[in-house]
Amino acid sequence: MHDLPRPYLLFLGEATDHAYAKTAFGIRYWCPEDAIAQYHLPGGTIDLGLPDLDPAAAAAAGARSLLIGVAPIGGALSPIWIDVLLEAMAAGLDLVSGMHERLADHPVLAPAARDHKIRLHDLRVPAPSYPIATGRKRSGLRLLTVGGDCALGKKYAALAIAHEMKARGMKATFRATGQTGIMIAGAGIPIDAVVSDFVAGAAETLSPDNAPDHWDVIEGQGSILHPAYAGVSLGLLHGSQPDAFVVCVAPKRTTLQGFPAFPIAPPEEIIERTRLLGSLTNAEISCAGIAVNASGLSGREASEIKERLRVHLSLPVFDPIVDGPSDVVDFLEARFAGGQDR
Amino acid sequence: MHDLPRPYLLFLGEATDHAYAKTAFGIRYWCPEDAIAQYHLPGGTIDLGLPDLDPAAAAAAGARSLLIGVAPIGGALSPIWIDVLLEAMAAGLDLVSGMHERLADHPVLAPAARDHKIRLHDLRVPAPSYPIATGRKRSGLRLLTVGGDCALGKKYAALAIAHEMKARGMKATFRATGQTGIMIAGAGIPIDAVVSDFVAGAAETLSPDNAPDHWDVIEGQGSILHPAYAGVSLGLLHGSQPDAFVVCVAPKRTTLQGFPAFPIAPPEEIIERTRLLGSLTNAEISCAGIAVNASGLSGREASEIKERLRVHLSLPVFDPIVDGPSDVVDFLEARFAGGQDR
Numbered sequence: 001m002h003d004l005p006r007p008y009l010l011f012l013g014e015a016t017d018h019a020y021a022k023t024a025f026g027i028r029y030w031c032p033e034d035a036i037a038q039y040h041l042p043g044g045t046i047d048l049g050l051p052d053l054d055p056a057a058a059a060a061a062g063a064r065s066l067l068i069g070v071a072p073i074g075g076a077l078s079p080i081w082i083d084v085l086l087e088a089m090a091a092g093l094d095l096v097s098g099m100h101e102r103l104a105d106h107p108v109l110a111p112a113a114r115d116h117k118i119r120l121h122d123l124r125v126p127a128p129s130y131p132i133a134t135g136r137k138r139s140g141l142r143l144l145t146v147g148g149d150c151a152l153g154k155k156y157a158a159l160a161i162a163h164e165m166k167a168r169g170m171k172a173t174f175r176a177t178g179q180t181g182i183m184i185a186g187a188g189i190p191i192d193a194v195v196s197d198f199v200a201g202a203a204e205t206l207s208p209d210n211a212p213d214h215w216d217v218i219e220g221q222g223s224i225l226h227p228a229y230a231g232v233s234l235g236l237l238h239g240s241q242p243d244a245f246v247v248c249v250a251p252k253r254t255t256l257q258g259f260p261a262f263p264i265a266p267p268e269e270i271i272e273r274t275r276l277l278g279s280l281t282n283a284e285i286s287c288a289g290i291a292v293n294a295s296g297l298s299g300r301e302a303s304e305i306k307e308r309l310r311v312h313l314s315l316p317v318f319d320p321i322v323d324g325p326s327d328v329v330d331f332l333e334a335r336f337a338g339g340q341d342r
Numbered sequence: 343m344h345d346l347p348r349p350y351l352l353f354l355g356e357a358t359d360h361a362y363a364k365t366a367f368g369i370r371y372w373c374p375e376d377a378i379a380q381y382h383l384p385g386g387t388i389d390l391g392l393p394d395l396d397p398a399a400a401a402a403a404g405a406r407s408l409l410i411g412v413a414p415i416g417g418a419l420s421p422i423w424i425d426v427l428l429e430a431m432a433a434g435l436d437l438v439s440g441m442h443e444r445l446a447d448h449p450v451l452a453p454a455a456r457d458h459k460i461r462l463h464d465l466r467v468p469a470p471s472y473p474i475a476t477g478r479k480r481s482g483l484r485l486l487t488v489g490g491d492c493a494l495g496k497k498y499a500a501l502a503i504a505h506e507m508k509a510r511g512m513k514a515t516f517r518a519t520g521q522t523g524i525m526i527a528g529a530g531i532p533i534d535a536v537v538s539d540f541v542a543g544a545a546e547t548l549s550p551d552n553a554p555d556h557w558d559v560i561e562g563q564g565s566i567l568h569p570a571y572a573g574v575s576l577g578l579l580h581g582s583q584p585d586a587f588v589v590c591v592a593p594k595r596t597t598l599q600g601f602p603a604f605p606i607a608p609p610e611e612i613i614e615r616t617r618l619l620g621s622l623t624n625a626e627i628s629c630a631g632i633a634v635n636a637s638g639l640s641g642r643e644a645s646e647i648k649e650r651l652r653v654h655l656s657l658p659v660f661d662p663i664v665d666g667p668s669d670v671v672d673f674l675e676a677r678f679a680g681g682q683d684r
Contacts, residue, residue, distance in 0.1 A: 135569030135601055196541045196574045197534040227477030227580050227623050232538045234566075235573025259477055262622075280604075281569050 001205065004121055004186045005064035005094050007033070009055060010048060012040035013081055015070045021046045023098060023180050024069025030159050030184045036063045041080065046070075055088035065121070067096040067183060075100030082108055089116040096121040098179030123179035126194045126202065133200035133239050135281055140210030141336055143288065144240045145220040146274050147248035148264040149256050150229065153320065154220040154248045155181050157291035160320040161246065162217040164329045171214035175206050177236065181219045191221055192232045199232060203239025212339030215332075218242065224273055225265045226256060234277060241281040244288035244332060245274055251305050252296035267309065288335070289316035289328035343547065346463055346528045347406035347436050349375070351397060352390060354382040355423055357412045363388045365440060365522050366411025372501050372526045378405045383422060388412075397430035407436040407463070409525060417442030424450055431458040438463040440521030465521035468536045468544070475542035475581050477623055482552030483678055485630065486584035487562040488616050490606040491599055492571065494592040495662065496562040497523050499633035502662040503588065504559040506671045513556035517548050519578065523561045533563055534574045541574060545581025554681030557674075560584065566615055567607045568598060576619060583623040586630035586674060587616055593647050594638035609651065630677070631658035631670035 037053035066088040103120040145154040165172035176188025207216035222229030256262040278285040294302040316327035379395035408430035445462040487496040507514035518530025549558040564571030598604040620627040636644040658669035
């Protein structure tokens, strides 16, 4: 499992478009205590509202890693970043990257890391090995966010729920399964990069035994109804053995992103299918709510859709951004009062 | 995809126990035309009924690869094999291995392979990359063998069906998804070693577009009802988009091998679940029969079980070893007369 030294210096490169700095904004938003400073190259205009410090000054202020907070299309390391990355290593900072191109394969960065005795964290690369899953029921409570497609808010919903639980004084840990989530959490497993035989075992490793009233809130990936990724999602579901799941929906989207021949299943089908398949490793699995991603909807449309789902499914329905997840956490607190052995 | 130069010299090491030579016997049985000779070390007693030739003599007789046909516990290369493997490379033979320990990582074999310009085929290692699955329906017919557990006869059933189809003059190809199957077929993809994101894409690659009346008979892996491997099996099911599937059962086994807390699902549940999940990429998926692995059953018990299944499910039921698969191939010929566009 990745385990990242924090706090971070957030490196913003020469970016001028917020869309390329989603990673940096996500960290600033979800774990402000881990974002000690920002640094950009000449021409860069992204401002996270953090002190501008160069690597040496950030290290002196307590930073332990430089995190690449921008993601150019293609996922390659820009040649104009290399001097800053070398400077960071010289200042004793680890480097953290979610790019496709690996730091560890870079002809200049890799030897420099050895010289400076610092670590390069390539978050798209899983650990070399995980155990085969056992299917054994673990102690503690688990919630998994699921959905009918990729990229419709499963990470955001999980973060919002874990955040709300902690704000209420509940025991809760966000468990990351993708590179941005791993940067935010400082730990996690890039589940879709794990060799298929070990996916369920990696998911078991990600949420180990815990106190009976502790919640692991696990970031979902893909969809068990996706023609390319269902196997990843099913291994994650089985290894996570969730007690509860939240279905993330994006009502404006009608077909799978990039797969126009495949309609997105309605929430009730996702609920039924998740229960059917998830019951193999947790017979008590149940749906705890619907997270609505209101992208592209007017406020009125969103309200109508949420009300319709609420009436139809008799479950908490919430927009993690607009409403926050308090209804679903109320529901979980009531349902799981006394922990898993209620 | 692996593509192996044949025919093979089957290397039997110092083995004296048939149980360790299952790979060699499998090749001898399923593709006798590819097994040109055998060779063992002093003390070895396994006899496949082939000429005993050393690597140089086998190469002179037409062999193109030495295949390691024995699998000691642990899957490591025995130090006493190395001289023979070097001799084989010197004679121009590729080396083929399904062992866990990779030929390509061996400190003596890897440089020798470069010197002799021969290839080392490690069948547990998948190709470096596969595409993401598209879910596009391909031309041609596909059959997948499935089951409620690992290691209950899915490879054997698929080989028997493909063999019977070819014997009848039907167009058919066995598609291997595990290392022994790959050795027998001379090509294939070790599906459980593929990174999870690419499993369905690898399965699509394995059975490309084909003539409308051509059958790809695909070796199944694991089970969609297995707590550790269901993700692998689901990716294989989606990428294979089978028109027909055969459920392999081992009635004597009641719980998953190595997972005593998990009962094996009955055949009707496997049929229903395979249809439900498989319909995502092929709405016409249907069950074509039940293959019974009669290990541990008396002849009478096996007959009774087969008759009961036949009556209960109204499908062909056969023991691939005792009965052969002609009933199921009759069924497929009738049902798919005229190819996929019936």
